[in-house]
Amino acid sequence: MSIARTTIAALLLTVSAPALADTLVDNVRGSTITSGGQVETFTGLLFDDAGTIVRVIHAGDKKPKARKEYQYHIDGKGRVMLPGMIDAHAHVMGMGFAALTLDLSDTTSLQQALDRIRTFTAEHTDRPWIIGSGWNQESWKLGRYPTAAELDAVTGNRPVWLERVDGHAGWANSAALKAAGVTASTKDPVGGKVERNADGSPQGILVDGAMALVAARLPAPRPEDRDTALATAQQLLFKRGVTAVADMGTTIEDWQAYRRAGDANRLYVRIMAYAAGVDNMTLIGGPGPTPWLYQDRLRMNGVKLYLDGALGSRGAWLKTPYADAPGTRGLPQLSQTQLGNLMSRAALDNFQVAVHAIGDEANATAIGAIEDLAATYKGDRRWRIEHAQIVDLKDFARFGRSGAIASMQPVHETSDRIMAEARLGPDRLAGAYAWKSLKDAGARLAFGSDAPVEAADPWAGLAAAISREGSDGQPAGGWQAQERLDRASALAGYTTGAAYAAFAETKFGRLAPGLRADFILVDTDPLTASPAQIRATRVVETWVNGGRIWSAEEKPETTSNNRR
């Protein structure tokens, strides 16, 4: 009986759905990257009410028939259509919270930052702690870290905690250090450092493993705050044309916020989650990765593991000492054995593994661990190395052979190059942010932003990937220009490459029949425009699953989206 009912219902759906409400968007200059990595151009897209692409219309094709092949027609007005951009490495909740807290990322001097902090503190007298992020003593040309004393002068006795732009150091005022009980007698924790004055007293900066000393004392955000942060992050992504994002370091609290949004039809972006460590992995995923939930809007793919820190804070794990700090090679967070054990624990239950590796020693260690595990854990594992920022030239071939995915963030190169030259000296630069060499060696590229470390802006990323020039056009011709990437490969990094890196290539990342209708309409063709033009790209509309969820001209039509 029930079988019969099932069949009847299924038939009805199959028959009626396409007839029901197919939509044609035509008169577009469309480009998508094929599974073969080539550029395919097209003029229109036909998709059904379930948000699935039915047909891609090419120049010279017979036009679909109105009423027969589609119900709704949208004139693309000659705009450029691309697949929705995919950010292969971001921190979704971090983006939202950064937007809701004090953002210092565009400050160019310590004084400007202090003025901003004074104003924000005065404007938010209700907050027991003043929390912010985005500062970078390098962009301030300060030549040193800022101090607690400098903060005290503008914040008084309320505790203040400001994370560095790379999230690998924190700036605390005296009230915060007091609240955390950090004194001259506090020892540096493993993998961390308390910057100190001559007398050993804390100077106000806590690096990597030492950040928790204060971070652990911060008032936890309420669930309502998390929901607000997620909504904010989604808007930040959509206005840049990003329709899917890999969330690197998902906690159970983050996951619950994603599920709340999904349950309430408030989850529009597609999130591929990588749990913050194996405990979150097991709690979120249970015996293995979750299914794709909410029409492929949410899946927990695997786990994010930290092997080292960042370059700016000298936490990156290098093979030889820092050029500008000969006493240290960085702050490894795990030994190769510890890394192998954690990766093994995850792979055992078929979780995907994403290893944060910035320094060349960290990258060599991660590749070594993958080589070891590949023998045990066969099949399609798609080991990811996040950042792969500094790789020893000797290791490129190994990297390629390992089949690892190089999940890189092109804008880091343009933001960090001067700092990188100081940290690494001249001899290690050829292996820094070397996406072209990694691709040629056989590694798969996936591009992202590392937002909120950088803006979640794929256009700045595309420009950097093909030009190696900063937003100021410097250095002309590009830094380490031999690593410039061809445009198709750069676009692939933000579409098909990022989808593949998250086991999503059969669902989205390109525009083809059977895949999700996730696309954007923009005013610039990244395959022909200049880097400056690409950086200035205006996103006109962002569509997810056949529903327009963002428009530069109107309010997003959440109605149509909610239905899907």
Added chain:
Amino acid sequence: MSIARTTIAALLLTVSAPALADTLVDNVRGSTITSGGQVETFTGLLFDDAGTIVRVIHAGDKKPKARKEYQYHIDGKGRVMLPGMIDAHAHVMGMGFAALTLDLSDTTSLQQALDRIRTFTAEHTDRPWIIGSGWNQESWKLGRYPTAAELDAVTGNRPVWLERVDGHAGWANSAALKAAGVTASTKDPVGGKVERNADGSPQGILVDGAMALVAARLPAPRPEDRDTALATAQQLLFKRGVTAVADMGTTIEDWQAYRRAGDANRLYVRIMAYAAGVDNMTLIGGPGPTPWLYQDRLRMNGVKLYLDGALGSRGAWLKTPYADAPGTRGLPQLSQTQLGNLMSRAALDNFQVAVHAIGDEANATAIGAIEDLAATYKGDRRWRIEHAQIVDLKDFARFGRSGAIASMQPVHETSDRIMAEARLGPDRLAGAYAWKSLKDAGARLAFGSDAPVEAADPWAGLAAAISREGSDGQPAGGWQAQERLDRASALAGYTTGAAYAAFAETKFGRLAPGLRADFILVDTDPLTASPAQIRATRVVETWVNGGRIWSAEEKPETTSNNRR
């Protein structure tokens, strides 16, 4: 545009669904409790493919037309149709795990239990710990607790941990005590007691707050184990005709297992979850109760708080000392202030509060807290008192006025009466398991099993509720017979009353148009049969949401269920 699509789609669904696959079940002797608490009899039920009741057919009504009003016809063969039974108080994962671990609940002597333990230990050499539950020294007529030494003799050096039937005491062997570091020098934790030998050395029994000393050392179940436990629990419920259950003390791990089942269409039963404490409450629900998920199969309503322990283990909080242990009044887990603060924290975010209160002091304290909070937290709060087992006669009127729900377990009365007489002495029995008096005082009744403490068997519960006689028919005429309940009120306790207690009365709990088609076909009418016949009720079929998910005659048709 999207609006239009929405409307068209909505219309199509509205129009087509009823025509699509309505089902008529007729030739039944149906009874359901009306919202007014009366018995309504009927002969057939018509429901649509979405699992919603369209019509209840009464004797003399015009018969629905085949093909026009329904597609599928099922002959009820004159069986009794009732709404699916609702268990207002159970521990879903505990039920499943109890079924997968050593079950001593039917042992009638220490020797029989020891033989069972020896066999189970020998059969499961792979398990690092031997875990079980269900023992009750009262049913063994032992007159004392069993000892670690007695366990050692049959288990050797493998740690063994066996929880008492009421979950308020644990029996450990020497290996388990050693693993937990429990020695003569271990102090009794707050709200707990380590039973000791003359020399102060642990005797093998840990009561209430002391149980964690060993329980914290148990290997955590793997997610796969939790999934198996949930599947097992669902089968145990369906074969007894239970289609919905309030889960009293849901952890985040439990919740994730429920969501995994829901996401994979393996969640058939309806679970109303009450989080284990406010931390789980916030983590599971976030800013408030979750929505009803998976076609009303899962919702987190609120929080479960423990105010005292159980009577058998002398953890129940009494106004005057135990008759058989004049030195103690029990083990309160919270002060009235602490209880009020936790209840306030929950009510602030509109979470429902369910307070475990067994002793008369605990019940008076819980009512007092409700009286205090009712002034602040207006609206439909449905404060629940779980067990309400021993209530001071002076407090009945207050209980009623407070509007609190008395969530009681009729079988506890028949299982515990002899022990209760020993613990309470003659003067407090009139207020023990006094469902009739509580109802007459104005309290709302919800009935459950407290499974796995007792079997999840509403038929034994109905028999006990109306007869106050045990399965042996003793004492003839019923214990404290003045508390026997009329049959309609007893059935209401397991249907409309249990639904109301969980904010589900508009969704299920009775058979009426617009509600979910959750019903059972049984061979006995609890409104006319003898207590013995009711206890022996055979459930023939169990249906949830218009899908048959259990049958005494066939494999469950999970297909039809999976679709809904």
